[in-house]
Amino acid sequence: MSGKLSNIELAYVATFGTLWGVSEITLGFTLHNLHVPFTGLIQTFIGTVIALITVKLTNKKRALIYTAMIAAVQKMLSFTTIKIFPFIGIMVSAAVGQSVISVLGINIISFVVAGALMCGWPFAQGLLFYFLAYSPRFLGIYQDFFNKIHLQNINIWTLVKVIFIIHFLIGAFAALLAWKISLSIKKRKQEEQHAQ
């Protein structure tokens, strides 16, 4: 499961990485311009599915970070200017998933944990950005807003936790989907080999 990637594994990484990159460039850009909420989550969901499928099909742990690297470089260079934030976003999210897969190996549990954490990252990145830009007190502004519209019962920290849980659940679903798709592809390939 370790060692250099063979030619066929590299081809898998390149193809699936490009697929992720193309989805980031085209769909991501459209969703972003349409101001669709949770664009980051939708894109990370797609990316997580693609990256985890690559890991399972190649049976190589490091395939995840390589696939993300392809997608991130394509996204970064996809316009006349260099966009660094999407690059960082994709790479950090992949690094989180990669560390889980590296420690726990390639199995359904590691996939679920990696998927959950990868999909949780876009929300965490947003929060981190607000923390750095407006200090931790920015959550108080939201709390004041809820109080003003007579929704005092809503605690902002509870809301943050609920959104995080939703992200984790969606990530876990992405991982399960990737696992099931990879098994189906492997089964179909075996059936084709037997038929030949």
Added chain:
Amino acid sequence: MPNNYKALIVFVVIILLFVLDIKSSLVLTFATLCFLLFLEPKLVRFFMNPGFLIFAVVALGIPMLLSFSLKDLQGNLLVLSRGILITLLIYLYTKNFTSSSTYKKIKRFLPNELISLISVSSGTITVIQEKTFKEFSRIKSEKRSPFGHIVNFFYTFAKLSETISITSDKLNSQKIIVLTGKIHEGKTTFAAKIAKAASEAGIKVGGILAKAEINNGERVAYYAEDIKTRQTKKLITKENVKEYYDRFRACFFLKDGMEFALKCLSSEYLQDTDAIIIDEIGAMELEDRGYSKQLSTLLNSTIPIIILVIREQFIEDICQKYNITSTETVRVGENPETVVKIIKNNLK
């Protein structure tokens, strides 16, 4: 129209959308979309797939239902069309991704493994886009469960990866031999000797030779000879003719001859050959004319040996233009058997 120009038009339109009022913007967007769909018919299939149509209806319908206002509908329509235009811009731009100046600047700082991954991936971008369009259009015709469609989608790309891997294995083993010499030094005669020696050694040779017709010591015409069948056709004349395929300086490329030569160099025609000879590659190919298209296709094919006849002064430029990194150079006058040996060694 080159993709860069199409991308530039879309870019200008996007900029104009920020300046114009809603109605003019919508008309302009609609006109640009029609223009681009006319130039890129493949995109029609993409925009007509059920997934995109549902997405468009939801993107327009939900804000509309929330406000019930015509002005909002116009605004949302504009946002949607701008999104589509930007998507198109990216689509057109990514087609030329690795040739962009930004990428060339960044390339220096990237590790080699990543560069090779990127070059494979950029080569597959168009294939991936086409396959994606095909898969989307198949959704309408094939009855499967949604999960079945998703598996099918990824399965197509798994198969594509295997094909790429096999092709790149064969591409890596492709040997390029450059036969070179000065002007009128006997490059074609030398190439003909190699073709004969290789055929006698049992190697399947294809390609073309450009044999000159000499009149009073002057080269007045050239004939294209198909190495496979020995058939010939007049390719170039220096006499003034009304109808011709292309003109380069004093040479008129005749339509029949050029079509014959291009057919002889097509990858389908050369499918079962071990080695091909292209006489000759030069200034025209540097301007994307002559055998340029055929050369690019053959360099990306699985034909094991490609022998290029190139005048000394053009070798460097040709190698740079066609991304030829490793070659074996043989000068006019060397023993043809040496080349046959190289071919045989690479066929093993």
